[in-house]
Amino acid sequence: MSSNETRGRVAVVGSLNMDLVVRAPRLPHPGETLAGRTFAQVAGGKGGNQAVAAARLGAQVSMLGCVGADANGAQLRAGLEVEGIDCTALETGAQASGVALIVVDDASQNAIVIVAGSNGELTPETIARHEAVLAAADVVICQLETPPDAVHAALAAARRLSRTVILNPAPATGPLPADWLPLIDYLIPNELEAATLTGLPVATPADAARAAAALRDAGARNVLVTLGPRGVHAALDGADATLYSAPSVKAVDTTAAGDTFIGGFAAQLARGASVDAAIRFAQRAAALSVTRAGAQPSIPTRAELDESA
Template sequence: MATNEARGHVTVVGSLNMDLVARAPRLPQPGETLAGHAFAQVAGGKGGNQAVAAARLGAQVSMLGCVGADPNGAQLRAGLEAEGIDCTALETSTTEPTGVALIIVDDGSQNAIVIIAGSNGEVTPATLARHEAALAAAQVVICQLETPPAAVHAALAAARRLGKTVILNPAPATGPLPADWLPLIDYLIPNELEAATLTGLPVTSPAEANAAADALRRAGARNAIVTLGAQGLVAALGEAAPQHFDAPRVKAVDTTAAGDTFIGGFAAQLACGADVADAIRFAQRAASLSVTRAGAQPSIPTRAEVGGA
Protein backbone atom coordinates (compact mmCIF):
# COMPACT_ATOMS: atom_id res chain seq x y z
CA MET A 1 0.00 0.00 0.00
CA ALA A 2 1.17 3.50 -0.80
CA THR A 3 2.32 5.31 2.33
CA ASN A 4 2.63 8.84 0.98
CA GLU A 5 0.33 11.52 2.32
CA ALA A 6 -2.60 12.06 -0.05
CA ARG A 7 -3.01 15.69 -1.06
CA GLY A 8 -5.84 15.62 -3.58
CA HIS A 9 -8.56 13.34 -4.92
CA VAL A 10 -8.50 11.64 -8.32
CA THR A 11 -11.33 9.52 -9.71
CA VAL A 12 -10.48 7.13 -12.53
CA VAL A 13 -13.24 5.93 -14.85
CA GLY A 14 -11.97 3.03 -16.89
CA SER A 15 -10.80 -0.48 -17.50
CA LEU A 16 -9.33 -3.21 -15.35
CA ASN A 17 -7.67 -6.22 -16.96
CA MET A 18 -5.66 -9.20 -15.93
CA ASP A 19 -2.47 -8.93 -18.01
CA LEU A 20 -0.99 -12.14 -19.41
CA VAL A 21 2.56 -11.12 -20.26
CA ALA A 22 4.99 -13.12 -22.40
CA ARG A 23 8.58 -12.03 -23.01
CA ALA A 24 10.18 -13.00 -26.34
CA PRO A 25 13.28 -12.01 -28.29
CA ARG A 26 11.14 -9.96 -30.68
CA LEU A 27 7.52 -9.41 -31.63
CA PRO A 28 6.24 -12.22 -33.90
CA GLN A 29 5.35 -11.71 -37.54
CA PRO A 30 1.88 -12.76 -38.79
CA GLY A 31 1.66 -16.53 -38.84
CA GLU A 32 4.91 -16.97 -36.92
CA THR A 33 5.44 -18.93 -33.70
CA LEU A 34 8.25 -17.77 -31.42
CA ALA A 35 9.74 -19.36 -28.33
CA GLY A 36 9.35 -17.00 -25.36
CA HIS A 37 11.51 -16.96 -22.28
CA ALA A 38 9.23 -15.71 -19.47
CA PHE A 39 5.55 -15.44 -18.54
CA ALA A 40 3.73 -13.51 -15.82
CA GLN A 41 0.14 -12.77 -14.86
CA VAL A 42 -0.21 -9.29 -13.36
CA ALA A 43 -2.88 -6.69 -12.64
CA GLY A 44 -3.39 -4.18 -15.45
CA GLY A 45 -5.88 -2.29 -17.59
CA LYS A 46 -5.35 1.36 -18.33
CA GLY A 47 -7.90 2.45 -15.73
CA GLY A 48 -6.47 0.23 -13.02
CA ASN A 49 -2.91 1.19 -13.87
CA GLN A 50 -3.70 4.90 -13.76
CA ALA A 51 -5.56 4.52 -10.47
CA VAL A 52 -2.61 2.70 -8.89
CA ALA A 53 -0.20 5.30 -10.27
CA ALA A 54 -2.22 8.20 -8.90
CA ALA A 55 -2.45 6.50 -5.50
CA ARG A 56 1.24 5.65 -5.24
CA LEU A 57 2.16 9.11 -6.46
CA GLY A 58 0.27 11.02 -3.78
CA ALA A 59 -3.48 11.19 -4.42
CA GLN A 60 -6.57 9.82 -2.78
CA VAL A 61 -8.15 7.71 -5.51
CA SER A 62 -11.56 6.29 -6.38
CA MET A 63 -11.99 3.65 -9.12
CA LEU A 64 -15.16 3.54 -11.21
CA GLY A 65 -15.43 0.49 -13.46
CA CYS A 66 -16.50 -3.15 -13.61
CA VAL A 67 -14.83 -6.52 -13.02
CA GLY A 68 -16.21 -10.03 -13.44
CA ALA A 69 -17.45 -12.36 -10.71
CA ASP A 70 -14.35 -14.53 -11.14
CA PRO A 71 -10.94 -15.02 -9.53
CA ASN A 72 -9.35 -12.39 -11.79
CA GLY A 73 -11.94 -9.82 -10.71
CA ALA A 74 -11.48 -10.63 -7.04
CA GLN A 75 -7.71 -10.34 -7.40
CA LEU A 76 -7.92 -6.99 -9.20
CA ARG A 77 -10.31 -5.55 -6.60
CA ALA A 78 -8.11 -6.76 -3.74
CA GLY A 79 -5.05 -5.25 -5.39
CA LEU A 80 -6.68 -1.83 -5.70
CA GLU A 81 -7.90 -1.94 -2.10
CA ALA A 82 -4.38 -2.83 -0.95
CA GLU A 83 -3.23 0.45 -2.54
CA GLY A 84 -5.81 2.36 -0.48
CA ILE A 85 -8.07 2.94 -3.51
CA ASP A 86 -11.80 3.41 -2.84
CA CYS A 87 -13.63 0.68 -4.80
CA THR A 88 -17.19 1.68 -3.83
CA ALA A 89 -17.88 2.51 -7.51
CA LEU A 90 -16.23 -0.67 -8.83
CA GLU A 91 -19.11 -2.91 -9.89
CA THR A 92 -19.13 -6.67 -10.53
CA SER A 93 -20.70 -8.06 -13.71
CA THR A 94 -22.93 -11.11 -13.39
CA THR A 95 -22.63 -11.95 -17.11
CA GLU A 96 -19.11 -11.11 -18.35
CA PRO A 97 -15.67 -12.27 -17.22
CA THR A 98 -13.01 -9.82 -16.12
CA GLY A 99 -11.16 -8.17 -19.00
CA VAL A 100 -7.89 -9.69 -20.18
CA ALA A 101 -4.87 -8.22 -22.00
CA LEU A 102 -2.46 -10.44 -23.93
CA ILE A 103 0.93 -8.70 -23.97
CA ILE A 104 4.17 -9.59 -25.72
CA VAL A 105 7.30 -7.70 -24.64
CA ASP A 106 10.45 -7.99 -26.78
CA ASP A 107 14.09 -7.79 -25.73
CA GLY A 108 14.15 -4.15 -26.84
CA SER A 109 11.40 -3.41 -24.26
CA GLN A 110 8.73 -2.68 -26.88
CA ASN A 111 5.34 -4.35 -26.56
CA ALA A 112 2.29 -5.45 -28.54
CA ILE A 113 -1.06 -5.79 -26.77
CA VAL A 114 -4.43 -7.39 -27.55
CA ILE A 115 -7.34 -6.55 -25.21
CA ILE A 116 -10.51 -8.58 -24.57
CA ALA A 117 -12.93 -6.15 -22.92
CA GLY A 118 -15.07 -8.59 -20.94
CA SER A 119 -16.67 -6.82 -17.98
CA ASN A 120 -15.18 -3.49 -19.04
CA GLY A 121 -17.87 -3.45 -21.72
CA GLU A 122 -20.51 -3.39 -18.97
CA VAL A 123 -19.64 0.20 -17.95
CA THR A 124 -22.53 2.35 -19.20
CA PRO A 125 -23.95 5.85 -18.72
CA ALA A 126 -26.21 4.29 -16.08
CA THR A 127 -23.10 3.13 -14.22
CA LEU A 128 -21.87 6.72 -14.18
CA ALA A 129 -25.23 7.95 -12.94
CA ARG A 130 -25.20 5.42 -10.06
CA HIS A 131 -21.76 6.56 -8.96
CA GLU A 132 -21.77 10.30 -9.61
CA ALA A 133 -20.67 10.80 -6.00
CA ALA A 134 -17.27 9.36 -6.98
CA LEU A 135 -16.92 12.08 -9.62
CA ALA A 136 -18.16 14.79 -7.27
CA ALA A 137 -15.52 13.88 -4.66
CA ALA A 138 -12.58 14.40 -7.02
CA GLN A 139 -10.54 17.37 -8.11
CA VAL A 140 -9.41 15.47 -11.23
CA VAL A 141 -11.26 12.86 -13.30
CA ILE A 142 -9.36 10.55 -15.67
CA CYS A 143 -10.90 8.61 -18.57
CA GLN A 144 -9.53 6.37 -21.32
CA LEU A 145 -11.12 4.51 -24.28
CA GLU A 146 -11.09 0.89 -23.02
CA THR A 147 -14.72 1.21 -21.88
CA PRO A 148 -17.69 1.86 -24.22
CA PRO A 149 -17.76 5.30 -25.89
CA ALA A 150 -21.18 6.15 -24.45
CA ALA A 151 -19.83 5.65 -20.94
CA VAL A 152 -16.71 7.70 -21.65
CA HIS A 153 -18.79 10.57 -23.00
CA ALA A 154 -21.09 10.39 -19.97
CA ALA A 155 -18.07 10.57 -17.66
CA LEU A 156 -16.57 13.52 -19.52
CA ALA A 157 -19.87 15.38 -19.54
CA ALA A 158 -20.60 14.73 -15.86
CA ALA A 159 -17.10 15.75 -14.80
CA ARG A 160 -17.35 18.96 -16.82
CA ARG A 161 -20.78 19.73 -15.34
CA LEU A 162 -19.37 19.17 -11.85
CA GLY A 163 -16.48 21.54 -12.52
CA LYS A 164 -13.70 18.96 -12.34
CA THR A 165 -10.38 18.97 -14.18
CA VAL A 166 -10.87 16.38 -16.92
CA ILE A 167 -8.10 14.24 -18.42
CA LEU A 168 -8.71 11.96 -21.41
CA ASN A 169 -6.06 9.44 -22.41
CA PRO A 170 -7.42 8.49 -25.88
CA ALA A 171 -6.21 4.90 -25.86
CA PRO A 172 -6.80 2.84 -27.83
CA ALA A 173 -7.48 5.44 -30.54
CA THR A 174 -9.25 4.25 -33.71
CA GLY A 175 -9.91 7.62 -35.35
CA PRO A 176 -10.67 11.28 -34.57
CA LEU A 177 -12.63 11.93 -31.40
CA PRO A 178 -16.25 13.12 -31.68
CA ALA A 179 -16.22 16.90 -31.98
CA ASP A 180 -18.54 17.34 -29.00
CA TRP A 181 -16.09 15.52 -26.70
CA LEU A 182 -13.21 17.95 -27.13
CA PRO A 183 -14.67 20.96 -25.27
CA LEU A 184 -15.25 18.67 -22.28
CA ILE A 185 -11.53 17.84 -21.98
CA ASP A 186 -9.00 19.93 -20.06
CA TYR A 187 -5.98 17.73 -20.88
CA LEU A 188 -6.00 15.43 -23.90
CA ILE A 189 -2.97 13.14 -23.54
CA PRO A 190 -2.24 10.75 -26.44
CA ASN A 191 1.05 9.05 -27.28
CA GLU A 192 2.58 9.51 -30.71
CA LEU A 193 0.60 6.70 -32.37
CA GLU A 194 -2.67 7.88 -30.85
CA ALA A 195 -1.97 11.49 -31.82
CA ALA A 196 -1.36 10.40 -35.42
CA THR A 197 -4.65 8.48 -35.40
CA LEU A 198 -6.57 11.41 -33.93
CA THR A 199 -5.18 14.01 -36.32
CA GLY A 200 -4.17 12.12 -39.47
CA LEU A 201 -0.73 13.73 -39.17
CA PRO A 202 2.61 11.90 -38.91
CA VAL A 203 3.97 12.01 -35.35
CA THR A 204 7.50 10.62 -35.11
CA SER A 205 9.44 13.60 -33.74
CA PRO A 206 8.99 16.57 -31.41
CA ALA A 207 8.47 18.86 -34.41
CA GLU A 208 5.68 16.67 -35.76
CA ALA A 209 4.21 16.36 -32.26
CA ASN A 210 4.09 20.18 -32.10
CA ALA A 211 1.85 20.22 -35.16
CA ALA A 212 -0.35 17.42 -33.85
CA ALA A 213 -0.75 18.98 -30.39
CA ASP A 214 -1.60 22.32 -31.96
CA ALA A 215 -4.17 20.61 -34.24
CA LEU A 216 -5.84 18.93 -31.27
CA ARG A 217 -5.99 22.22 -29.40
CA ARG A 218 -7.47 24.00 -32.43
CA ALA A 219 -10.05 21.21 -32.69
CA GLY A 220 -11.32 22.09 -29.22
CA ALA A 221 -9.18 20.49 -26.51
CA ARG A 222 -8.14 23.09 -23.95
CA ASN A 223 -4.65 21.58 -23.63
CA ALA A 224 -2.94 18.76 -25.54
CA ILE A 225 0.08 16.77 -24.36
CA VAL A 226 1.63 14.33 -26.86
CA THR A 227 3.97 11.82 -25.24
CA LEU A 228 6.91 10.52 -27.28
CA GLY A 229 8.58 7.90 -25.10
CA ALA A 230 12.34 8.41 -25.02
CA GLN A 231 11.90 11.66 -27.00
CA GLY A 232 9.98 13.24 -24.13
CA LEU A 233 6.72 15.03 -24.84
CA VAL A 234 5.22 18.12 -26.40
CA ALA A 235 2.67 20.17 -24.45
CA ALA A 236 0.36 22.72 -26.06
CA LEU A 237 -0.98 24.53 -23.01
CA GLY A 238 -3.60 27.25 -23.20
CA GLU A 239 -2.67 29.82 -25.83
CA ALA A 240 1.08 29.28 -25.52
CA ALA A 241 3.23 27.82 -28.28
CA PRO A 242 3.81 24.06 -27.92
CA GLN A 243 6.73 23.28 -25.60
CA HIS A 244 9.06 20.26 -25.74
CA PHE A 245 9.94 18.52 -22.47
CA ASP A 246 12.96 16.19 -22.66
CA ALA A 247 12.61 12.74 -21.11
CA PRO A 248 14.98 11.59 -18.35
CA ARG A 249 17.53 9.15 -19.79
CA VAL A 250 17.22 5.62 -18.41
CA LYS A 251 17.83 2.05 -19.55
CA ALA A 252 14.38 0.71 -20.45
CA VAL A 253 13.40 -2.83 -19.49
CA ASP A 254 9.65 -2.78 -20.20
CA THR A 255 7.57 0.16 -21.42
CA THR A 256 4.24 -1.39 -20.35
CA ALA A 257 2.28 1.13 -18.21
CA ALA A 258 4.78 3.96 -18.71
CA GLY A 259 2.06 6.11 -20.21
CA ASP A 260 -0.35 5.15 -17.45
CA THR A 261 2.26 6.07 -14.84
CA PHE A 262 2.64 9.48 -16.50
CA ILE A 263 -1.14 10.04 -16.51
CA GLY A 264 -1.54 9.00 -12.88
CA GLY A 265 1.39 11.09 -11.69
CA PHE A 266 0.25 14.12 -13.66
CA ALA A 267 -3.29 13.84 -12.28
CA ALA A 268 -2.05 13.38 -8.71
CA GLN A 269 0.02 16.55 -8.97
CA LEU A 270 -2.83 18.56 -10.51
CA ALA A 271 -5.18 17.36 -7.78
CA CYS A 272 -2.90 18.80 -5.10
CA GLY A 273 -2.66 22.14 -6.92
CA ALA A 274 0.75 21.81 -8.60
CA ASP A 275 1.80 24.03 -11.49
CA VAL A 276 1.17 22.26 -14.82
CA ALA A 277 4.81 22.33 -15.94
CA ASP A 278 5.93 20.97 -12.56
CA ALA A 279 3.26 18.27 -12.77
CA ILE A 280 4.56 17.27 -16.20
CA ARG A 281 8.14 17.00 -15.02
CA PHE A 282 7.14 15.00 -11.94
CA ALA A 283 5.08 12.61 -14.08
CA GLN A 284 7.98 12.21 -16.52
CA ARG A 285 10.29 11.21 -13.68
CA ALA A 286 7.74 8.66 -12.49
CA ALA A 287 7.30 7.21 -15.98
CA SER A 288 11.07 7.01 -16.48
CA LEU A 289 11.36 4.92 -13.31
CA SER A 290 8.54 2.62 -14.42
CA VAL A 291 10.28 1.61 -17.66
CA THR A 292 13.29 0.35 -15.69
CA ARG A 293 11.08 -2.38 -14.17
CA ALA A 294 9.04 -5.24 -15.62
CA GLY A 295 5.26 -5.43 -15.60
CA ALA A 296 2.40 -2.97 -15.53
CA GLN A 297 1.31 -2.15 -11.97
CA PRO A 298 4.43 -3.75 -10.41
CA SER A 299 6.58 -1.19 -12.26
CA ILE A 300 4.80 1.92 -10.95
CA PRO A 301 6.93 3.85 -8.42
CA THR A 302 5.86 5.63 -5.24
CA ARG A 303 5.98 9.37 -4.63
CA ALA A 304 8.97 8.89 -2.31
CA GLU A 305 10.90 7.09 -5.06
CA VAL A 306 10.23 9.86 -7.57
CA GLY A 307 11.15 12.68 -5.17
CA GLY A 308 11.25 16.38 -5.93
CA ALA A 309 7.49 16.80 -5.79
Protein backbone atom coordinates in the same frame (compact mmCIF):
# COMPACT_ATOMS: atom_id res chain seq x y z
CA MET B 1 4.49 12.77 1.91
CA SER B 2 4.77 15.20 4.80
CA SER B 3 1.72 15.54 7.04
CA ASN B 4 1.13 19.16 5.97
CA GLU B 5 1.23 18.47 2.23
CA THR B 6 -2.00 18.57 0.25
CA ARG B 7 -3.26 15.20 -0.94
CA GLY B 8 -5.74 15.72 -3.77
CA ARG B 9 -8.55 13.44 -4.89
CA VAL B 10 -8.55 11.61 -8.23
CA ALA B 11 -11.38 9.54 -9.71
CA VAL B 12 -10.52 7.08 -12.47
CA VAL B 13 -13.24 5.85 -14.82
CA GLY B 14 -11.99 2.97 -16.89
CA SER B 15 -10.81 -0.54 -17.52
CA LEU B 16 -9.32 -3.26 -15.37
CA ASN B 17 -7.64 -6.25 -17.00
CA MET B 18 -5.61 -9.22 -15.95
CA ASP B 19 -2.40 -8.94 -17.99
CA LEU B 20 -0.87 -12.15 -19.38
CA VAL B 21 2.68 -11.11 -20.18
CA VAL B 22 5.21 -13.03 -22.27
CA ARG B 23 8.79 -11.89 -22.83
CA ALA B 24 10.34 -12.90 -26.16
CA PRO B 25 13.42 -11.95 -28.21
CA ARG B 26 11.21 -10.02 -30.65
CA LEU B 27 7.57 -9.58 -31.59
CA PRO B 28 6.24 -12.47 -33.72
CA HIS B 29 5.44 -12.06 -37.40
CA PRO B 30 1.93 -12.95 -38.66
CA GLY B 31 1.48 -16.73 -38.67
CA GLU B 32 4.73 -17.33 -36.77
CA THR B 33 5.15 -19.40 -33.61
CA LEU B 34 7.90 -17.88 -31.49
CA ALA B 35 9.47 -19.34 -28.34
CA GLY B 36 8.98 -17.05 -25.35
CA ARG B 37 11.28 -16.76 -22.35
CA THR B 38 9.07 -15.94 -19.37
CA PHE B 39 5.39 -15.64 -18.48
CA ALA B 40 3.72 -13.58 -15.77
CA GLN B 41 0.14 -12.79 -14.77
CA VAL B 42 -0.26 -9.31 -13.28
CA ALA B 43 -3.02 -6.77 -12.70
CA GLY B 44 -3.41 -4.19 -15.45
CA GLY B 45 -5.86 -2.30 -17.64
CA LYS B 46 -5.34 1.37 -18.37
CA GLY B 47 -7.88 2.42 -15.78
CA GLY B 48 -6.44 0.19 -13.09
CA ASN B 49 -2.88 1.17 -13.93
CA GLN B 50 -3.67 4.88 -13.81
CA ALA B 51 -5.53 4.49 -10.52
CA VAL B 52 -2.58 2.67 -8.94
CA ALA B 53 -0.16 5.26 -10.31
CA ALA B 54 -2.17 8.17 -8.93
CA ALA B 55 -2.46 6.45 -5.53
CA ARG B 56 1.22 5.55 -5.26
CA LEU B 57 2.20 9.03 -6.39
CA GLY B 58 0.27 10.85 -3.70
CA ALA B 59 -3.45 11.11 -4.46
CA GLN B 60 -6.56 9.76 -2.74
CA VAL B 61 -8.10 7.65 -5.49
CA SER B 62 -11.50 6.18 -6.32
CA MET B 63 -12.01 3.61 -9.11
CA LEU B 64 -15.20 3.51 -11.18
CA GLY B 65 -15.37 0.44 -13.41
CA CYS B 66 -16.52 -3.16 -13.73
CA VAL B 67 -14.88 -6.54 -13.09
CA GLY B 68 -16.19 -10.06 -13.47
CA ALA B 69 -17.48 -12.41 -10.77
CA ASP B 70 -14.39 -14.57 -11.25
CA ALA B 71 -10.98 -15.15 -9.71
CA ASN B 72 -9.41 -12.43 -11.87
CA GLY B 73 -12.07 -9.95 -10.76
CA ALA B 74 -11.50 -10.75 -7.09
CA GLN B 75 -7.75 -10.38 -7.56
CA LEU B 76 -8.11 -7.08 -9.43
CA ARG B 77 -10.37 -5.63 -6.73
CA ALA B 78 -8.13 -6.83 -3.90
CA GLY B 79 -5.07 -5.35 -5.61
CA LEU B 80 -6.68 -1.90 -5.76
CA GLU B 81 -7.80 -2.08 -2.15
CA VAL B 82 -4.25 -2.93 -1.04
CA GLU B 83 -3.18 0.35 -2.66
CA GLY B 84 -5.75 2.24 -0.57
CA ILE B 85 -8.03 2.86 -3.56
CA ASP B 86 -11.75 3.30 -2.84
CA CYS B 87 -13.62 0.57 -4.76
CA THR B 88 -17.20 1.39 -3.75
CA ALA B 89 -17.89 2.37 -7.41
CA LEU B 90 -16.25 -0.80 -8.80
CA GLU B 91 -19.18 -2.96 -9.89
CA THR B 92 -19.28 -6.71 -10.64
CA GLY B 93 -20.64 -7.60 -14.07
CA ALA B 94 -22.00 -10.73 -15.71
CA GLN B 95 -19.06 -11.28 -18.07
CA ALA B 96 -15.58 -12.52 -17.22
CA SER B 97 -13.02 -9.90 -16.24
CA GLY B 98 -11.07 -8.26 -19.03
CA VAL B 99 -7.72 -9.70 -20.08
CA ALA B 100 -4.76 -8.35 -22.04
CA LEU B 101 -2.29 -10.55 -23.91
CA ILE B 102 1.08 -8.76 -23.97
CA VAL B 103 4.34 -9.65 -25.72
CA VAL B 104 7.43 -7.66 -24.71
CA ASP B 105 10.58 -7.89 -26.82
CA ASP B 106 14.26 -7.42 -26.05
CA ALA B 107 14.05 -3.78 -27.13
CA SER B 108 11.36 -3.24 -24.47
CA GLN B 109 8.67 -2.64 -27.10
CA ASN B 110 5.32 -4.39 -26.73
CA ALA B 111 2.31 -5.66 -28.67
CA ILE B 112 -1.02 -5.98 -26.87
CA VAL B 113 -4.35 -7.67 -27.60
CA ILE B 114 -7.24 -6.85 -25.26
CA VAL B 115 -10.46 -8.76 -24.58
CA ALA B 116 -12.78 -6.28 -22.89
CA GLY B 117 -14.97 -8.73 -20.95
CA SER B 118 -16.73 -7.00 -18.06
CA ASN B 119 -15.19 -3.65 -19.04
CA GLY B 120 -17.76 -3.64 -21.84
CA GLU B 121 -20.56 -3.54 -19.25
CA LEU B 122 -19.73 -0.01 -18.11
CA THR B 123 -22.68 2.18 -19.17
CA PRO B 124 -23.95 5.76 -18.78
CA GLU B 125 -26.27 4.37 -16.11
CA THR B 126 -23.23 3.07 -14.20
CA ILE B 127 -21.72 6.55 -14.35
CA ALA B 128 -24.96 8.12 -13.11
CA ARG B 129 -25.15 5.69 -10.16
CA HIS B 130 -21.73 6.79 -9.00
CA GLU B 131 -21.78 10.49 -9.84
CA ALA B 132 -20.98 11.31 -6.21
CA VAL B 133 -17.53 9.75 -6.76
CA LEU B 134 -16.88 12.20 -9.60
CA ALA B 135 -18.23 15.11 -7.57
CA ALA B 136 -15.81 14.33 -4.71
CA ALA B 137 -12.75 14.35 -7.00
CA ASP B 138 -10.44 17.20 -7.94
CA VAL B 139 -9.40 15.43 -11.15
CA VAL B 140 -11.27 12.84 -13.24
CA ILE B 141 -9.35 10.53 -15.62
CA CYS B 142 -10.90 8.59 -18.51
CA GLN B 143 -9.51 6.38 -21.30
CA LEU B 144 -11.04 4.50 -24.24
CA GLU B 145 -10.94 0.85 -23.08
CA THR B 146 -14.59 1.06 -22.01
CA PRO B 147 -17.68 1.75 -24.20
CA PRO B 148 -17.72 5.22 -25.81
CA ASP B 149 -21.15 6.15 -24.46
CA ALA B 150 -19.95 5.51 -20.90
CA VAL B 151 -16.77 7.53 -21.50
CA HIS B 152 -18.81 10.42 -22.89
CA ALA B 153 -21.17 10.25 -19.91
CA ALA B 154 -18.22 10.44 -17.51
CA LEU B 155 -16.64 13.35 -19.39
CA ALA B 156 -19.93 15.24 -19.49
CA ALA B 157 -20.67 14.65 -15.80
CA ALA B 158 -17.17 15.71 -14.76
CA ARG B 159 -17.43 18.90 -16.85
CA ARG B 160 -20.87 19.72 -15.41
CA LEU B 161 -19.42 19.22 -11.92
CA SER B 162 -16.48 21.55 -12.77
CA ARG B 163 -13.86 18.88 -12.18
CA THR B 164 -10.51 18.92 -14.00
CA VAL B 165 -10.92 16.36 -16.80
CA ILE B 166 -8.13 14.26 -18.35
CA LEU B 167 -8.71 12.00 -21.34
CA ASN B 168 -6.07 9.50 -22.37
CA PRO B 169 -7.40 8.55 -25.85
CA ALA B 170 -6.14 4.98 -25.80
CA PRO B 171 -6.71 2.91 -27.76
CA ALA B 172 -7.50 5.47 -30.47
CA THR B 173 -9.30 4.21 -33.57
CA GLY B 174 -10.00 7.56 -35.27
CA PRO B 175 -10.80 11.20 -34.54
CA LEU B 176 -12.69 11.96 -31.34
CA PRO B 177 -16.30 13.12 -31.64
CA ALA B 178 -16.29 16.91 -31.94
CA ASP B 179 -18.58 17.32 -28.93
CA TRP B 180 -16.08 15.54 -26.67
CA LEU B 181 -13.27 18.07 -26.99
CA PRO B 182 -14.94 20.94 -25.06
CA LEU B 183 -15.43 18.53 -22.13
CA ILE B 184 -11.69 17.80 -21.76
CA ASP B 185 -9.12 19.94 -19.95
CA TYR B 186 -6.07 17.79 -20.82
CA LEU B 187 -5.99 15.51 -23.84
CA ILE B 188 -2.96 13.20 -23.47
CA PRO B 189 -2.21 10.90 -26.45
CA ASN B 190 1.07 9.21 -27.30
CA GLU B 191 2.53 9.67 -30.78
CA LEU B 192 0.56 6.79 -32.34
CA GLU B 193 -2.69 7.99 -30.81
CA ALA B 194 -2.01 11.59 -31.88
CA ALA B 195 -1.52 10.36 -35.46
CA THR B 196 -4.76 8.39 -35.34
CA LEU B 197 -6.72 11.32 -33.89
CA THR B 198 -5.47 13.79 -36.50
CA GLY B 199 -4.58 11.73 -39.58
CA LEU B 200 -1.13 13.35 -39.51
CA PRO B 201 2.17 11.45 -39.31
CA VAL B 202 3.80 11.74 -35.89
CA ALA B 203 7.37 10.46 -36.07
CA THR B 204 9.28 13.45 -34.66
CA PRO B 205 8.77 16.17 -32.03
CA ALA B 206 8.03 18.58 -34.88
CA ASP B 207 5.30 16.23 -36.10
CA ALA B 208 3.93 16.09 -32.55
CA ALA B 209 3.77 19.88 -32.51
CA ARG B 210 1.72 19.89 -35.72
CA ALA B 211 -0.64 17.21 -34.41
CA ALA B 212 -1.09 19.03 -31.10
CA ALA B 213 -1.82 22.28 -32.94
CA ALA B 214 -4.43 20.48 -35.05
CA LEU B 215 -6.09 19.10 -31.92
CA ARG B 216 -6.08 22.56 -30.35
CA ASP B 217 -7.65 23.97 -33.52
CA ALA B 218 -10.34 21.27 -33.28
CA GLY B 219 -11.26 22.46 -29.78
CA ALA B 220 -8.93 20.76 -27.29
CA ARG B 221 -7.90 23.14 -24.48
CA ASN B 222 -4.56 21.58 -23.60
CA VAL B 223 -2.72 18.78 -25.42
CA LEU B 224 0.22 16.75 -24.12
CA VAL B 225 1.71 14.36 -26.69
CA THR B 226 3.90 11.83 -24.92
CA LEU B 227 6.89 10.74 -27.00
CA GLY B 228 8.56 8.14 -24.79
CA PRO B 229 12.34 8.77 -24.54
CA ARG B 230 11.96 11.93 -26.68
CA GLY B 231 9.90 13.67 -24.04
CA VAL B 232 6.49 15.36 -23.98
CA HIS B 233 5.22 18.03 -26.36
CA ALA B 234 2.92 20.37 -24.43
CA ALA B 235 0.53 22.69 -26.26
CA LEU B 236 -1.16 24.57 -23.43
CA ASP B 237 -3.86 27.21 -23.42
CA GLY B 238 -2.26 30.66 -23.15
CA ALA B 239 1.34 29.42 -23.32
CA ASP B 240 3.99 28.76 -25.94
CA ALA B 241 4.34 25.14 -27.08
CA THR B 242 7.11 23.39 -25.14
CA LEU B 243 9.05 20.16 -25.54
CA TYR B 244 9.87 18.65 -22.15
CA SER B 245 12.96 16.43 -22.43
CA ALA B 246 12.63 12.98 -20.89
CA PRO B 247 15.03 11.71 -18.20
CA SER B 248 17.61 9.33 -19.66
CA VAL B 249 17.22 5.77 -18.37
CA LYS B 250 17.83 2.21 -19.56
CA ALA B 251 14.39 0.80 -20.41
CA VAL B 252 13.43 -2.75 -19.43
CA ASP B 253 9.67 -2.71 -20.11
CA THR B 254 7.56 0.24 -21.34
CA THR B 255 4.17 -1.41 -20.70
CA ALA B 256 2.78 1.03 -18.09
CA ALA B 257 4.92 4.10 -18.76
CA GLY B 258 2.09 6.12 -20.27
CA ASP B 259 -0.29 5.14 -17.48
CA THR B 260 2.30 6.12 -14.88
CA PHE B 261 2.66 9.51 -16.56
CA ILE B 262 -1.12 10.04 -16.52
CA GLY B 263 -1.46 9.01 -12.87
CA GLY B 264 1.47 11.13 -11.73
CA PHE B 265 0.27 14.15 -13.71
CA ALA B 266 -3.25 13.84 -12.25
CA ALA B 267 -1.96 13.38 -8.70
CA GLN B 268 0.08 16.56 -8.95
CA LEU B 269 -2.74 18.59 -10.48
CA ALA B 270 -5.09 17.34 -7.76
CA ARG B 271 -2.79 18.65 -5.04
CA GLY B 272 -2.61 22.06 -6.71
CA ALA B 273 0.77 21.85 -8.47
CA SER B 274 1.42 23.90 -11.60
CA VAL B 275 1.09 22.20 -14.98
CA ASP B 276 4.84 22.58 -15.53
CA ALA B 277 5.64 20.91 -12.21
CA ALA B 278 3.05 18.18 -12.84
CA ILE B 279 4.57 17.33 -16.24
CA ARG B 280 8.11 17.13 -14.89
CA PHE B 281 7.02 15.02 -11.92
CA ALA B 282 5.06 12.66 -14.18
CA GLN B 283 8.06 12.29 -16.52
CA ARG B 284 10.30 11.28 -13.63
CA ALA B 285 7.73 8.71 -12.49
CA ALA B 286 7.34 7.26 -16.01
CA ALA B 287 11.12 7.10 -16.47
CA LEU B 288 11.51 5.10 -13.27
CA SER B 289 8.67 2.76 -14.27
CA VAL B 290 10.35 1.67 -17.53
CA THR B 291 13.40 0.43 -15.62
CA ARG B 292 11.21 -2.35 -14.17
CA ALA B 293 9.19 -5.21 -15.63
CA GLY B 294 5.42 -5.46 -15.58
CA ALA B 295 2.52 -3.01 -15.57
CA GLN B 296 1.37 -2.21 -12.04
CA PRO B 297 4.47 -3.78 -10.42
CA SER B 298 6.64 -1.23 -12.24
CA ILE B 299 4.80 1.88 -10.99
CA PRO B 300 6.89 3.79 -8.42
CA THR B 301 5.77 5.45 -5.20
CA ARG B 302 6.07 9.11 -4.26
CA ALA B 303 8.68 8.18 -1.67
CA GLU B 304 10.86 6.51 -4.33
CA LEU B 305 10.73 9.64 -6.46
CA ASP B 306 11.62 11.81 -3.48
CA GLU B 307 14.60 9.55 -2.75
CA SER B 308 15.83 9.71 -6.35
CA ALA B 309 15.47 13.50 -6.66
